Amino acid sequence: MAHTSIRQIQIFEQVARYQSHTRASEELHMTQPAVSMQMKQMEENLGVSLFDRRGKKLSLTKTGEEMSKHCSYIVQAYNDMIEYVDEVKGGKSGQLSVSVASTANTFATHILSAFSKRHPQVAISLDITNRRKILYQLDHFEPDLVIMGEPPKGLSLNSEKFMPNPLVVIAPPDHPLADSAQISPEVLAKERFVVREKGSGTREAIERHFAKLGQKCGGTLELSDNEAIKYAVAAGFGLGVVSLHTIQLELKNLLLVTLDVEGFPIERNWHLVTRSEKAMTPVARAFREFMLQEAKKYTKLVEQR
Ligand code: PGA
Numbered sequence: 041m042a043h044t045s046i047r048q049i050q051i052f053e054q055v056a057r058y059q060s061h062t063r064a065s066e067e068l069h070m071t072q073p074a075v076s077m078q079m080k081q082m083e084e085n086l087g088v089s090l091f092d093r094r095g096k097k098l099s100l101t102k103t104g105e106e107m108s109k110h111c112s113y114i115v116q117a118y119n120d121m122i123e124y125v126d127e128v129k130g131g132k133s134g135q136l137s138v139s140v141a142s143t144a145n146t147f148a149t150h151i152l153s154a155f156s157k158r159h160p161q162v163a164i165s166l167d168i169t170n171r172r173k174i175l176y177q178l179d180h181f182e183p184d185l186v187i188m189g190e191p192p193k194g195l196s197l198n199s200e201k202f203m204p205n206p207l208v209v210i211a212p213p214d215h216p217l218a219d220s221a222q223i224s225p226e227v228l229a230k231e232r233f234v235v236r237e238k239g240s241g242t243r244e245a246i247e248r249h250f251a252k253l254g255q256k257c258g259g260t261l262e263l264s265d266n267e268a269i270k271y272a273v274a275a276g277f278g279l280g281v282v283s284l285h286t287i288q289l290e291l292k293n294l295l296l297v298t299l300d301v302e303g304f305p306i307e308r309n310w311h312l313v314t315r316s317e318k319a320m321t322p323v324a325r326a327f328r329e330f331m332l333q334e335a336k337k338y339t340k341l342v343e344q345r
Pocket residue numbers: 141142143144169170171172188189190236239240241242243
C-alpha cells in the first residue's frame with residue numbers, strides 16, 4: 041500500500057469538514073482539480089472509498105466518516121508538533137540544564153526564576169554544586185550552560201566573563217579587627233578561619249591568594265555551604281572569606297562586617313561557560329542572552345559597595 045501523505049490527510053480533513061472540494065480548495069489555496077486528484081490518490085493508496093460521488097453533492101461514505109475523525113486527530117497533533125518546533129526554534133520551549141557554582145546561587149537562582157516566568161514552557165534542571173563537580177559535568181558534556189568562577193584549562197570551552205566576583209574578609213561586628221584599617225596579611229594569617237570544603241572554587245582561590253601573600257590560611261571549621269559559613273562567622277567561630285554577592289543581606293542588617301585587609305578583596309569574576317563541541321540549543325542561547333542582560337543589575341549592586 042502506497043503511503044498516505046500528511047498533505048493528503050490535511051486535504052481530506054478540509055474536504056470532510058466542508059463536504060466540498062471547492063470550499064476545501066479555497067481554504068487550502070489549491071486548485072479544485074488538484075484537490076480532487078489528491079483525494080482520488082488517497083483512496084487508491086488506502087484501498088477504500090472515502091466519498092460517495094453519486095449526484096452533484098459530495099458526501100462521505102461510512103468509512104470516510106470514520107476516517108475524518110482519525111484525520112482531524114492527526115492534523116491537530118501535527119499542528120501541535122509544528123507549534124512546538126517553532127517554540128523550540130524561538131527558544132520559548134524545550135529543556136534547559138544549568139549548573140551553577142554554589143557561590144553563584146544567590147544571583148543565578150533569581151535570574152533563572154525571571155527567565156522561567158518569561159518562558160514558562162521551558163523545563164529547567166538546575167544543579168547547584170561546587171567547582172569540582174562542575175568540572176566533572178563539563179568533562180562529560182552534561183549541562184547546557186555553566187555559571188562558575190574561573191573556567192578550567194585543558195577543555196575546549198566557550199567562556200564569557202560577565203560579572204566581578206570580589207572575595208572579601210568577613211567578621212562579626214564585634215570582632216577586635218572590625219574597625220581596623222589596612223590590616224596586614226601577617227595579622228590576618230594569625231586569625232582562625234571558617235573555610236569551604238576541598239573542591240570549592242572559592243577555597244582554591246583563597247589558598248592561592250594567601251600563598252601569593254606569603255601566608256597560610258588556618259582553617260578551624262570546614263563547611264560546604266556559604267550560608268553555614270556566614271552563620272559560623274557571625275557566631276564567632278572565626279573569620280571567613282566569601283563572595284560579596286553572598287552577604288548583601290547580612291551587611292545591610294549589620295550581622296557581619298567586611299574587614300579592610302591589604303591585598304583584599306580577591307578579584308575574581310563570574311563566567312558563563314559552555315563546551316565548544318556541544319551545539320547550543322535555542323533555549324540555551326535565549327538563556328545566555330537573558331543572563332548577560334540581567335547580570336548587569338547585580339554588577340551595579342556590587343559596584344555600589
Ligand atoms: P564554589 O564556586 O566555591 O561554590 O565551588 C566558586 C567558583 O567556581 O569559583
